[in-house]
Amino acid sequence: MITNTIMIEPNQLLQNRYLVLKKLGKGGFAQTFEVDDRGIRKVLKVLTLGRFSQQESKQKAVDLFQREAAVLSRLNHPGIPKVEPDGYFVVPQETDESLHCLVMEKIDGVTLKEWRTENRNYILTQEQAISWLKQLVEILEQLHRQDLIHRDIKPSNIMIRPDGQLVLIDFGAVREITATYLQRQRDNITGTVIISTGYTPPEQMEGHAVPQSDFFALGRTFVYLLTGKSPTDFDRNPRTGKLQWRESSTPISREFCDLIEYMMATFQGQRPQKPQMILKCIEDIVSPKPPLPPPPPIPQMQHGLNQNKPRSILGIIFRFLQTKNPVVPWEKVKLRRTLTGHKDIIESIAISSDGETIVSGSYDGTIKLWSLRTGELQNTLKGHNNRITCIAISPDGQTIASGSYDQSIKLWSLSTGKFLQTLEDRPDRVRDIAFSPNGQVLLSIGEWEIKLWAVRTGRLLRILAGNSQAARLVAFSPDSNTCAIGSLNGTLELWHPNIGRQLRTFANRMCGIGAIAFSPDGQILASGSGNTIDFWQPQTGKLLNSFSIDSDSISSLAFSPDGKILASASGTIVEMWNVETHKRLSKLSGHAKPVYSLAFNPDGDILVSGASDQTLKIWQWV
Structure with a gap:
């Protein structure tokens, strides 16, 4: 009974x-x-x-x-x-x-969810958050040392005693990591699925929980504690999958934000692998290393000068050397106009080779063609029945390619807007596309496969080896012989597309790759990962330089046609950088929501940005 x-x-x-x-x-x-x-x-x-x-x-x-x-x-x-x-x-x-x-x-106390309610929805300060995070990571260290995974960390499963000690409760979902369990993971056999919406990581939803799954849930818990909102209340960056929560949090340092992001990485391999790694990050935040001492002062150049008349001689030299400061491109920028018309996120934009037309693709399923000179809407192309994720224009300026979550790539005439054909072979949601600089092939990244297409015939040439589940971005080198593929798992790969051979893998980052771009001369491959921009030498794989930006995760990069300027989009901000010195030239703010795409015109004096606020903005240096 x-x-x-x-x-x-x-x-x-x-x-x-x-x-x-x-x-x-x-x-x-x-x-x-x-x-x-x-x-x-x-x-x-x-x-x-x-x-x-x-x-x-x-x-x-x-x-x-x-x-x-x-x-x-x-x-x-x-x-x-x-x-x-x-x-x-x-x-x-x-x-x-x-x-x-x-x-x-019996634990005397309340859960963290109840605690917030009792304290009038109080939001943690950074000092309190760090103290709590340290406590909870030390608890997880005890669990993981016993080869145990909690699998259900969330605010309602954490209690606080009157003395401030946190207690992890509800071990009903706990899982022991045995040899049998690991073998089942290798054989792709799904285990018991425990799901708490907003806190459960992707791999656990598929029945493959690992110790790093607890770190993801713990990171999401601190999003709640630092913002007062459930993780499900935030939009996700469509390229990186990251929650866009930072602007809603209590004032905290960029380093602490980065640690929370590190714990919540989409792929388990990009999260901290051990509790000790999180504790080390906390230690570095609380007690940062002292800065390096400044270099010794440069000796004054007084050799050969008459010490009795230093002012007059130095004054002559100064006046001789003094010239009017030259105008530096993109140090001063004005917003020329804002274009509206899309009804959803603008994910991708491109500018025609003659500099006359902007093409934008949106989640509203439409492609719009705009006059760069006047801002006038010239045409709206309809044919996709789901969000458009990527747009590209052929080098000869004749053809538009669009990729969509409706599992199709469509080709259109730029001049007439006429639909030309659909590239079809084993339908796959399309994430990114790129024309080769010689215009002969089109490379697409889908949910499962990376495909190479013949543009003229629409025929599938080959499928590049490897699993593209994590791949999100593609960029061709200027000579058409190589292409770079950036992935959410932090890998950046260089391929020879014509023969389908992988040439090299660049050093992994703990964050996924959010943007990639080749310099016009092909000597630099730029990648954006988290808030870091890396410059790589494509021929050798050597890291040439690396620098950090002040804003949120990088979502787009674009080189100016002369290769001297790099534009980066991060959150709602666009920044212009001197490629040689890494000096920031200007900071462009005007979008209300995150920017996802950037494009220079052929002359390099205009930059167009597309964002999730459904607008395009046209910027010009003065």
Whole structure:
């Protein structure tokens, strides 16, 4: 017989030891009661089997319950509820199934979710957040050292004692990492799926939880604590998959933001691999290394000068050398105009080779053609039935290529707007496309495959080797012989597309690659990862230089036609950089939401930006 009622009542004595005082609550697969254990108040957790109709499901619930009891009985840490070795027991029933019981330490306190409500939705300061993060990572260190994964970290599963000590609770989802479990992961066999919306990482949703899954959930928990909002309330960057939460947080340092982002990386391999790595990051934030001493002063150039008349001679030299400061491109910029008309995020833009036309692709499923000179809307192309993720214009200025989540690549006439053809071969959601500089081939990155197409015939030439699940971005070198592929897992690869051979992999970053661009002479491959811009030498794979920006994650990079200026988009800000000195020349603000695409005109004096605020902005240096 199956029943939803647990036959435990106040004043009932269990095991001749535990006196039931009152019912505390019900949730998940269990009911809880407060009991008296010889003068000590404790919590009794009783498994609810009545909700299961299948014997197999009931047995699975019992296994998880017994696992929780075994785990808690062998752990000893102030941040983990204590359970004595005999804390688990079974109470036989005459008519119903036996009751599975677990007695554990009663935590005096409230959950972090309740704590925020009681404190009028208080949002943590950085100092408090760092202190709490350190506590919770130290708790996870105890768990992971025992080869255990919690799998359900969230604000409602963390309690705070009156003395400020945090306690991780609800170990019903805990999983032991055994040799059998690891083999099942290698064989791609899905395990029990535990999902808490907004906190569960992608790999766990597919039944493949790993220790780094706990770090993801912990990072999402601190998004909640630092913003007061659920992670599901934030938009995600369509290129990187990252939550756009930073601007909503309490004032915290960029380094601490970066640590939270590090923990929440989409791919588990890009997260901290051990709790000690997070603790080291915290240590560096709290006690940063002192800056290097400044270089010794340069000696004054006084050799050969008449010391009796230094002012007059130096004055002559100064006046001789003094010239009017030359105008530096992009140090001064004006916003020429803002273009509106799209009804959703503008994900991609391109400018024709004659500098006359801007082409924009939007999540609203339309492609719009604008006059760069006047800002006039010239045409709207419709044909995709889902979001448009990428736009490219052929080098000869004749053809527009568009890629979409409707699993198609379409070619259009730039001059007439006429639809030409659809490139089809095993449909795949399209993430990025690029024409080769010689205009003969089109490279596309889909959800599963990286494909090379013949532009003239529309025929699929080849599928580049490798899994493209993480691949997001592609850029051709100016000589058409190589292409770069950037991925969310932090890899940056160089390929020879014509023969389908991978040439080299550049050093991994802990953040995914958010943007890539070749310099016009092909001597520099720029990549944006997190808030860092790297300059690589494509022929050797050598890292030429690296510098950090002040803004959020980089979403787009574009070189000026002469290769002297690099534009970067990060959050709502566009920044202009001197490629040689890495000096920031200007900072362009005007978009209300994150910028996703940048493009220079052929003369290099105009930059166009497209953003999720559904606008295009045309900037010009003066």
